[in-house]
Amino acid sequence: MRRHGWWTGAGRWRLAALLGVAATALALLVTLTRLPGDGASTAGTSRDGDKVHGTPAAPSGAAAPSVGWGFTHTQYSADAEGGAVTARVERLLAQDGGLPQDQALMGWGADNPEPVKGHYDFGAMDRRIDFVRASGGTPVVTLCCSPDWMKGGRAGAGNTDWSRAALETAPTPAHYQDFAHLAATVARRYPDVRHFIVWNEFKGFWNDAEGRWDYEGYTALYNLVYKALKKVGKDIMVGGPYLAMDSVDPRQTENASPTFRGPWGAMDQRVLDAFDYWNRHKAGADFVVVDGSSYTDDDDLLPDEFGATDKLTAVGEWVRRRTHDLPLWWAEYYVEPADAGDERKGWSEPRRLAVHAAGLIAMARGGAESGFYWNPEEKSGSCPGCLWTPTDSAQGGRELPMYGLLSRFGRAFPPGTRYAPVSVAPDDRPVVRVLATAATVLVVNTLDRPIDARVDGKRFRMGAYEVKWLDR
Structure with a gap:
């Protein structure tokens, strides 16, 4: 996740309270469970942690390596409140046939899944997966982050440090196999989850001594997880490396690629090197995953907010040339700088929609078949760019x-x-973005004023920043 609100599991307060009351007992804790019949599912233990949870939707045939365009759950999502408001969002999603939905293993609304080695707490994760099922979506799990004892914490303590620094710490090499075992446990618990992404943005995989990504360490972890998941089921789909495809100002020379660049900036060569290493040494992959923004590391939209989205096309084409037939996913994508302050807040909703539509078009043109919108809602208040209104009230x-x-x-x-x-009429080509199939044309006006556009042989009026759908 690129500087977009680090929040941890929705059940963090429950775990903290239990630790405060029974710190010594936690080492003997088999699991944090809820009794059957209280509206929640029962978490597994060291002995039954691999049991199938709930009543999963039976997968129909072999899993496809792409799932389509959906969103990623974060700390606050529609499952938290329950009752009528949660059901309202479930119906909204289901009426459109369900959207692919990604959930992290730990953090972003999920508790520590294995606070003590061999003892599991899947309560919050169960709730999220149940929401995906109820809303008719395709569930995807990002296998990040890892329990404290896998990354230097005291074994058997059951502690969970929810700070940003802790979540950005990778397992130590001695615990790569433990993390792979946890991944396999999750796959057995949710047999209708057929798509797994390994880790998130190389968090904790940085080589300080050489000033580059620790791509050897990440690839070693990836390969163990890949093999463990394939032992659970050969038809499970596994992807990586989930690298943030960062770019820098085109005038910058340090760490800038001398060849992969455009008006939108220059790619960070360290990212490209990390991707190429993983691609050469991976044990296998069913799809390839990246994330990133249209803007530079300095939050510059070059040459403007619409032209900057061309980076997403360029990255997709670069990745596809190297991975050949592997389907391309964007695990996260951003077209609004997170730190733009008042400028971003001042974007009108039509402008925001137009830029996001241009970003989606750019990713599709680059060969992507799946992408996940980050953070569908906020905890409360106004929610520019959210998918639905905050679920903290009955309305x-x-x-x-x-x-x-x-x-x-x-x-x-x-x-x-x-x-x-x-x-597209020659005069309109610089100011509209289009994407078409035999049945549908999507047209985006990139100007803050009305235009008369001629697309697909049809002349029509478009409002400022209008996003228009045409039938063919």
């Missing part, structure tokens, strides 16, 4: 414009889409 959970864009894009351009050519 929450209602559709917002960004949801309409994302869900329609997913329906119009699913995995395997065959894109079709579309004609």
Whole structure:
């Protein structure tokens, strides 16, 4: 996740309270469970941690290596409140056939899954997976982050440090196999989860001595997890490396790629080196995963917010050339600088939608078949760019414009889409973005003023920053 609100498990307060009352007993704790019948599922133990949870949706046939366009759950999501407001969002998602939904193993709404080696707490994770099932979505699990005892914490203590620094710490090499075992346990517990992403943005994998990514360490962990998951089921889909495809100002020379660059900036050569190492030494992969932003490390949108999205196309094409037939996923994508302050807050909703639509088009043009919108809601208050209104009140959970864009894009351009050519009048080419199939054309006006556009042989009026769908 790129500087977008580090929040940990929704059940952090429960764990903290238990630790305060029974710190010595926690080492003997088999699991944090809820009694059957209280509206929640029972977590597994060291002996039954591998048991199937709930009543999973039976997978139909072999899993496909792409899942389409969806979103990632974070700390605050619609499952937290329960009751009518949660059901409202479930119905919203289900009415569109369900959207792919990604959930982290630990953090971002999930508790520490293994606070003591061999003893599991899947309560919060169960709730999230149940929400995905109830809303008709395809569940995806990002295998990050790791319990404290795997990364230097005292064995058997059951402590959980939820600080950002702790979550950004990788398992030590001595515990890579333990993490792989945990991944396999999760796969057995949720047999309807057929897609797993290994780790998140190389967190904790940095080589201080050489000033570069520790791609050897990440690839060693990835390979163990890949093999462990394939032992659970050969049809399980596994992907990586989930690198943040960072770029720098085009005038910068330090760490800048001399060859991979454009008006949007220059790629960070250290990222490219890390990707190439993983690609050469991986045990296997069913899909390839990246994330990143259209803007530079300095939060510059070059040459502007729409032109900057061309980076997403360029990255996709670069990755596809190296991975050949592997489907491409964007685990996260950003087109609004997180630290732009008042400028970002001043974006109108039409402008925000237009830039995001241009970003989706750019990723699709780069060969991506799946992508995940980060953070569908905020805890409370106004929520620019959210998918639905905050679910902290009985009136929450209602559709917002960004949801309409994302869900329609997913329906119009699913995995395997065959894109079709579309004609654009010469005068309109610099100011509109288009994507088309034989049935649908998506058109985006990138100007803050109305235009008369001619696309696909049709002349029509478009409002400032309008996103328009045409039937063919």
